[in-house]
Amino acid sequence: MKRLRVVLWILMLLPGAVFADERDDRYGGQDRGRPLQPARLNPTWAKECSACHIAYAPGLLPAESWRKLMSGLDKHFGADASVTPQENQEITAFLVANASNRWTGAGAPLRITETQWFKRKHSAEEVPAAVWKRASVKSPANCQACHAGADRADFSERSIKVPG
Numbered sequence: 067m068k069r070l071r072v073v074l075w076i077l078m079l080l081p082g083a084v085f086a087d088e089r090d091d092r093y094g095g096q097d098r099g100r101p102l103q104p105a106r107l108n109p110t111w112a113k114e115c116s117a118c119h120i121a122y123a124p125g126l127l128p129a130e131s132w133r134k135l136m137s138g139l140d141k142h143f144g145a146d147a148s149v150t151p152q153e154n155q156e157i158t159a160f161l162v163a164n165a166s167n168r169w170t171g172a173g174a175p176l177r178i179t180e181t182q183w184f185k186r187k188h189s190a191e192e193v194p195a196a197v198w199k200r201a202s203v204k205s206p207a208n209c210q211a212c213h214a215g216a217d218r219a220d221f222s223e224r225s226i227k228v229p230g
């Protein structure tokens with residue numbers, strides 16, 4: 067009888083354990099966080115990081131990515147995005163504090179577009195290769211070409227519109 071109870075317990079716990087693993091390993095652990103955008107925004111980040119593209123929500127990348135990116139702003143994807151040391155400290159603190167809280171995997175890519183979650187959500191089935199090359203899109207980093215609410219970190223399905 068006791069042994070039967072133990073076996074039943076194990077059987078009951080098994081599916082839970084399997085599901086938990088699956089959730090943790092989603093996108094090989096390279097998952098974006100929740101929420102993507104904190105309720106309180108940092109004005110220096112909002113100003114300095116939206117000069118050339120949208121200010122990408124901090125939850126899109128893990129803390130280590132933001133640290134790396136912020137320590138190389140003078141050579142930022144071919145652009146000079148330098149800020150003063152104080153501004154750098156302030157922006158880094160904001161990004162790190164609000165970075166992805168679901169990133170359990172290895173690696174700290176500098177690009178959102180190189181993360182596993184991004185590649186899965188934008189598979190060739192969802193976005194055919196030719197779409198990325200359209201003049202209206204130009205670059206996968208140009209989120210707002212398809213996500214009208216990208217600057218507010220709104221990527222919900224109902225606000226997606228892929229331009230022709």
Ligand code: HEC
Binds near residue numbers: 115119144157180207
């Ligand atoms: C002087 C212009 C400029 C400024 C200012 C700037 N960036 Fe960028 N950023 C770029 C360019 C150019 C790219 C590459 C875009 C592309 O590949 O289409 C880029 C790309 C990025 C990417 C990668 C996007 C991807 O491909 O997933 C991140 C993340 C990023 N910037 C963060 C920041 C942050 C944080 C700040 C503020 C500290 C900032 N940027 C300020 C020019 C700038």
Ligand code: HEC
Binds near residue numbers: 126205210
């Ligand atoms: C060429 C158009 C296009 C561009 C550019 C684009 N996306 Fe998307 N994105 C899509 C489509 C289409 C989907 C819907 C995929 C699906 O239905 O699962 C999507 C899905 C998403 C989702 C998941 C939404 C959800 O509810 O599951 C997120 C988050 C996202 N994109 C973020 C980004 C970010 C961040 C960028 C820029 C770095 C970006 N996207 C650039 C077309 C685009």
